[in-house]
Amino acid sequence: MGGPLRFLLSNEFGLIVLVLLFGILFSTLSPAFLSKFSLYALGRTSAVNIMIGFSMMVVIITGGLNLSVGAIGVGAAMFGGWLMQAFGMPWVPGVIGGLAMGAALGALNGVIIVRSGLHSFIITLATMSIFFGVMIYLTRAESYREISPAFTSYGRMKILGVISPLLLVTFAVAIMLSVLFRFTALGREMLVAGANARAAEISGIRVNRMITYCHMLSGILAGVAGLMLVSRTGAAIPSMAGQLGQDWLLPAFLGPVLGGTLLTGGRLSVLGTLLGSFLVTMLTTGLLLMQVGAFWIQTYLGLLLLAAVLIDLARRSYLERRKLL
């Protein structure tokens, strides 16, 4: 079948349509939605949410998941914040330190999962508790507020009046991830290891190493998200992802699941995750703007996730019946 038709039936196209539809809906109902400030805020918030989605996506491709994204993200951000406050480090080494912490925690997850042969669910459930607990213990639950001003200025900077530099970082990461999984041997090997570990191993791929890399990458991306939040709020706050970092879980899964990343592993869509997370952020922002009960937002997001998986199910069975898949 032809390329254009295939794209019209794809998840990504569906998401673009939804984004446009809701965009039109919100801007007609509330003109403030298209104001410069609102668009800027939307971009800045989605930058973080997309990054959280990426962080989960790169683990989902192994057929596993990472419940500790929030704990790692906060841990990395706190470590970065500590480096900047306690040693007065400039932001570049501080950020590198934070990302290194994210990578280390992610790699630790990966190593435990690979060595034990246990499912990542239970391992990352445990490490989520451990990472967060250690972080709170070490920081005494105190925030680091003396963050390099140069760093926090990025979080407030506006390019052309509406674009946040954070969004550009997210786009850059999206491009890097696309290149990684499409145009490098490493990324392809990670995907194959996730799709069918036994076949990958017999074909000469070091599966355990690839799975560890996926978790490490997840840790780094969670760290990026955490540090973006630091840049935006101007402080590294232990509670910025909620108790145990649980507040990140829903956005982390919403993006990839809406975007068509296969939960059984082996297939991903960077663009889909980006659009999925963006859609979620837009809905949240729009609903808040229209003041439709701020407290109910979580319910809407839950219903959205449910609707997304159900629609995806229907779409797949339709495509299968029409032999289009």
Added chain:
Amino acid sequence: MNQKFWQSEWFGPLLITVTAIVIVSSLNPSFLSPFNIQILLLAISVNAMIAFSQMIIIAIGQMNLSVGAIGGMAAISFGGMMEVWGIPWPIAAVLSLSIGLLAGIANGALCAYTGISAFVITLASLSIFKGINLGITEAQPFYDIPDTVKSLGNDTFLHPLPWLVLPAVAAAVLLWYLLFRLPLGRAILAVGGNEHAAALSGISVPRIVIVAHAISGLLAALAGIMLVGRLQIGQPTIGDDWLILSFAAPVIGGAILTGGHVSVAGTFLGVAIVAIITQVLVLFSIDPFLVQVVLGGLILWAVGINRYREVRAHRKIAAGAI
């Protein structure tokens, strides 16, 4: 049956529990004071309910992330019905339990009939239930809790045994009877052990999945209601911190996460171990934040042991044991 009792999975936790009690009480005699025992039992009673609520889902080889959200929703319904509508507490309790039951049935039906993984379904429902909780309470607690409820949630009926022990023990006995003596419970474990085989034998897998989730919802709601009594306040945050514990206790008790095998006694002991450790951290004034670290560590340790046990058993069969 032909297994020695010291080989069963609850023996390890029992040994640890007893050893921990002996060591801790010798270091700090106030540990075994009636008051402390009462506190300990209160914690164990509520937490056992939380753990059982997850255990029944582990039995069918799934997971339920929404245990805490259901508990929280039931808790604020309980508090709200009494404060806002002035409903007598027993009726409010029954109604809140029904809410938990319905929430569980909804989870189960979605898992059973869509084929979407329980993880995603319960992640979504976690968010929905928690959202309803926040939507109703706007994050404000219900303070007006009847004295009877407060008393039932804290006082003892036979010193130092608190009232809350009764529902916990009843739930444990009933669950054990269900899972190991009744066809319904065996069917739950059969679905967890080999879904395909269970279906071939005429067991309706969707029905069993729904039943398991319904029980889970009911137990979670019960835990929420018990906590309202214990905290003497209808807190919207009830349930927020249940997730880790709900998995820790069953796996410490030897439950296999792929399903088909759980231990009620083991889970109970798992809860006891967690409670003792938490108490110890308080008694020796160690940073309470470390509880999280210890809980996580316990999970890793327990799943490691269970895994080792499985691998070893497998090797034995490969070597032609029978």
Added chain:
Amino acid sequence: MTEIFNAQGILKTFPGVKALEDVSVSLTRGSIHALLGENGAGKSTLIKVMTGVYRPDGGTMMLDGAEYEPQNTHDAIVKGIGVVHQERNLIPRFSIAENIFLEHLADQPLRRIDYPKLFQDAQRWLDLLEIDADPATPVDRLSVAKMQLVEIAKALSLNSKILMLDEPTASLTPHETDTLFGILRRLRDDGASLVFVSHKLEEVQEICDSVTVLRDGQNACESRRLDELGRQDIVRLMIGRSEMIPDWVARDRAEGQPVLELSNVSTKLGHKAVDLKVHKGEIVGLYGLVGAGRSELAKAVLGKFEITDGEVLVNGISAKINSVADAVGRYRIGYVSEDRKSEGLVLIHSVLENVGIPIWRRLSQFGGFLTNGTVRKHTVPFIQKLEVRTPSLEQQVGNLSGGNQQKISVAKWLAAEAQVLIIDEPSVGIDIKTKAYLHELIRELSDTGTAILLITSDMPEMIALADRIVVMNEYAVMGGFNNTRDYTEMSEGIMGLIQGDETAAA
């Protein structure tokens, strides 16, 4: 003999395919009936129709004199058609007794189970099938053979009128197979009606009374007595022509430096002092029964299992292989798995992705970058050479036929320019035409200099292809000889070696 089951004119179509067309089967009491057919002949569709998985689109079935229209799999069991599947249908942690009576869990959900009585009832079945175990034993502690007997007990306990056995001997040792056959014969003599599905013609001839053969979704023969048919007749019915061993000449290429040499290799899995040489351009056939340790030896060479003693030499130099990645990357040893779907291929990925896996690293430039164009250049020639039939290179491998899948798993190693290729049971689950094609390909491949170690339990395949035959039994090499391509002589020689008759070694 009285008829117990009869199917007439069964029709089953799937979108675009007629899976079964006018298929008839008749079964009698007190007999063992063979159901035969190549893969894709409609055998499994027929089983699924009989066991209620599919509803037929036409035709009638009669069971014990009554119309038989199963609504679902469970309904079929209730009505009296029991199945013992290849995959284990037991609940691992449940006792033998509970597994046998699993059916009862469904009827009265809240009535206390009477365990003493359950164990007592189970003991009767255990006695009947001569299973030596306590009914309270959890089934996951039993050997595979005993698990299978428990499954048979389970099916029998439901008063099955017909018991279907789907490849029951696939994972049994010869001894266990004998025991099973003894029990099946006794059940038959007691009046049971059994359907035996197997690929092993020797077994079919040994135990079955009558046979139905399917070919291309139609009856090649319907319920004929087996004693009227010879092996060649059955094969002709199955494939439409007699089994052919191509008249290739045997070659002697066992000279010079071996490309792959195992010297006194022992492994953690229990291989003892294995010596084996494969030379350039040579096809060495590794014969042995299931469980002889052949695939395991291959995987030890690949670095998947630890070698405890001895060494593996590649081109005369001691090889350090710590992982499959070393074997593939450093020594160019390829392995075509017998288990295509879970070990050979990534079903959810495209043809192009699958064929390229082992060479991605080699093809990447500038620190790991890779384009589809580069991969195409190095894989498409082989995909074409093997005549893989696929709508496009982007097609998911899972959507292709078994034969095309097998071609892809071979093409992968051609592209990787393997100098040693270990091919494990290459013709399992592929049609006869592709099989013949693969055989030619393997010969051709050896002519270009690839050293090939062929693992197969298919005796004709072994004798058709191998230059030299090495026989393994119980994780040790029993001996070897050059292939004279004389079927009788070779098969006798092989069987002699398996039974430990050293003198048979030429």
